[in-house]
Amino acid sequence: MSVLVLALNLPLGQGGLAQGSLGITGLAPATALELGVATAAALREQVARDEWVQVQVELLQPEVTATPQGVAKAKLQPDELAQMAQDLLFALPAGSFGSMQRAAGSTTLTLRVDAAGLDGLLASPLVAAVAAAGNAEMKRIAGGNRHSLALKADNTLWAWGYNDSGQIGDGGVVYYRLTPIQVLTGVAAVAGGGSHSLAIKTDGGLWAWGQNYSGQLGDGTNANRLRPFQVLTGVAAVAAGNLHTLILKTDRTLWASGDNYNGQLGDGTTTRRSNPVLILAGVAAVAAGGSHSLALKTDGSLWTWGRNDWGELGDGTTTRRLRPVHVLTGVAAVAGSRDYAHSLALKTDGSLWAWGYNAGGQIGDGTYANRLNPFPVLTGVVVMAAGGRHSLALKADGTLWAWGDNTSGQLGNGTTTTRATPVQVQAGIAAIAGGTFHTLARKTDGSLWAWGRNGEGQLGENTQTNRLSPVQVSGFAAPPKPDFVVTKIVLTPLSPKANVAFSATVTVKNQGTASGNAGFLDVWTNLTTAQTCGADGNAYASVGTLAVGATKTLIFSGLKTRAVGTKTLRAFVDSYCQAAESNEVNNQSAKGYTVIP
Structure with a gap:
């Protein structure tokens, strides 16, 4: 599996820690060279062959100086990182990615993108710095x-x-x-x-x-x-x-x-x-x-x-x-x-x-x-x-x-x-x-x-x-895999009309080693309000207990669309208002779609 790793400087969405963009201070805008032309060419070859490629994105999480007078510094919070992830998806063509995973509070998310999604990432103005x-x-x-x-x-x-x-x-x-x-x-x-x-x-x-x-x-x-x-x-x-x-x-x-x-x-x-x-x-x-x-x-x-x-x-x-x-x-x-x-x-x-x-x-x-x-x-x-x-x-x-x-x-x-x-x-x-x-x-x-x-x-x-x-190397083991993950999102219709309700069919799987309760499954449609519990566009349901290897499919009807344009439906498993359960990882997946007139 090929993996392209990008470091991004994304404008903060709803959180508002400080004005402007967050990222590595002072980095000049990326050039085509810095975007890793060799890697991009190889990945495009794989997309042409396999129809998809895995892309790992690093959301930079620096300390931020609030004002010249007060040297207040703070870390981005998990919900702000989630908003940054959503901002990235706004830049991608509708339907160009099929899944996204991000651990609770993590600065890393993984996307599965097709050729259009890969091109969208490489051409995105949000890219601030990419290693050679x-x-x-x-x-x-x-x-x-x-x-x-x-x-x-x-x-x-x-x-x-x-x-x-x-x-x-x-x-x-x-x-x-x-x-x-x-x-x-x-x-x-x-x-x-x-x-x-x-x-x-x-x-x-x-x-x-x-x-x-x-x-x-x-x-x-x-x-x-x-x-x-x-x-x-x-x-x-x-x-x-x-x-x-x-x-x-x-x-x-x-x-x-x-x-x-x-x-x-x-x-x-x-x-x-x-x-x-x-x-x-x-x-x-x-x-x-x-x-x-x-x-x-x-x-x-x-x-x-x-x-x-x-x-x-x-x-x-x-x-x-x-x-x-x-x-x-x-x-x-x-x-x-x-x-x-x-x-x-x-x-x-x-x-x-x-x-x-x-x-x-x-x-x-x-x-x-x-x-x-x-x-x-x-x-x-x-x-x-x-x-x-x-x-x-x-x-x-x-x-x-x-x-x-x-x-x-x-x-x-x-x-x-x-x-x-x-x-x-x-x-x-x-x-x-x-x-x-x-x-x-x-x-x-x-x-x-x-x-x-x-x-x-x-x-x-x-x-x-x-x-x-x-x-x-001691202390550098792979992070634990989450037990419960979203494996599939199907929208009906794929391109809903503006101000007309649509539905999402979401499949959750227990990929762990023991039977357990997956907790809540939250979904948000990509609306203009902040992504909070009970906000416009939010829906949730209890998944219940799943045996090892078992899946459960939940249908969310009556989801709102609002204005025409490219949108993203996001789903969290084992979550309620994005708060991770004590024994689980707050897993995120997403599906791009387009609202038509």
Whole structure:
């Protein structure tokens, strides 16, 4: 199953916490490039084949400053998140989606859309930011040299593994963290360097910690930070090399700090910088290698600079470059190996290209010879990641492919055999990250898995044993599946007339492991009044007790339509006025329809 993950900035509907739009502060409007052209093309292919595709949407839930005078901050409430979800559906063509699921209070909803619905999402002006290649989950996990970082659904940041320089962010309490520990809250994106860590909060603030003797934290010093420290504001993306950092601000300017022995900062010198210096403008995405850097401009052109001993810059030479040089066009995403020297680029047609150091077969061309120019490796790719001497690619069908060095089991195929060409190793994957000798992958069910080297606890499963196959990271299990769900909504007629009552037939299923009472089923027609219990357009009925696997169909007659236009009928099971039962999840499903004259 393909999954497109979008991060949305939606105007708040009925709740009214603050005026204007809510989202990551300062993010520029999305461009076609940021929408992940490669992913969109692959998903459209699947829609054409299967007639539907699953889309996961992240509704951003930042802290909001109410007024300049009062620094009041508040989180969106579940009913406000529900309204945001409904606002999204307003933008889609009637009948273009068949179901929607959202857990109570969750910022994530899942849509099943047809071709028109997918096009509506990709063209929606509500889209504020999408990670490279269309997968926002890629910003939420990161592998350092020997440590790991991951965000949970509540935007809390957790870290584990080697902690010799404070890169875990716990104050240097322990040398090895064998299980995840919470480090920060309100985080939107993370990056792991050689021995330093970076996090962007939902307000655009950049926080850094860990090793800093080259100035890679960008705080104006060369002193290690054992706990997160705010460095900058107005940051949109960040990348961490071995000893340097790349910072993309919301105005699309690229800044760099840290070690510069090989010119990896790109300022035309080899001078180390402990304060960020301006490098480029008009940048859409960045990636950091061990001693080289990559930048993707908004026009799709790829630029590289820094060390080039093995051709990692891709310009056909082994000449070190102190300033950016142009390498490729039509690029959607980039990745660089932090500790060794190879690079990856994903083009807008879904093809993956690789170049540079190849002693481990990480280029994927079937040889162990270095490549001085980009070489096409795979097609149909939606996201990719570079480890130390291994490479990773995620295809649109959720299959994970890996190649390169495998001495620690970092490919995850149950062996330690090196692979010089891509091999499928997993399925059902939504996001990936590569450490030096380990790999992280988040599955489509939300669980986090790791494999490879584990001598410093970087796999997060409370041992120091290398793993040749995936093991689940402690504390990152898949969220529990709701017992009672809405499986089908049928409207009669499908396109009702204005001010003429219509009906909805809703089917509820017990997909749990025990018989139970599903509680109430609430439905709302898409009217102008606020969605509250007993409001205009609301109807509810008791579902009663359902055996395991059993379904019950309820018919709601006399539903109101009001004005002509595109509408959405929404249904909640085990709910009364959107209040979740203590033992259940407040599940939402929806059906688009059009009211005709």
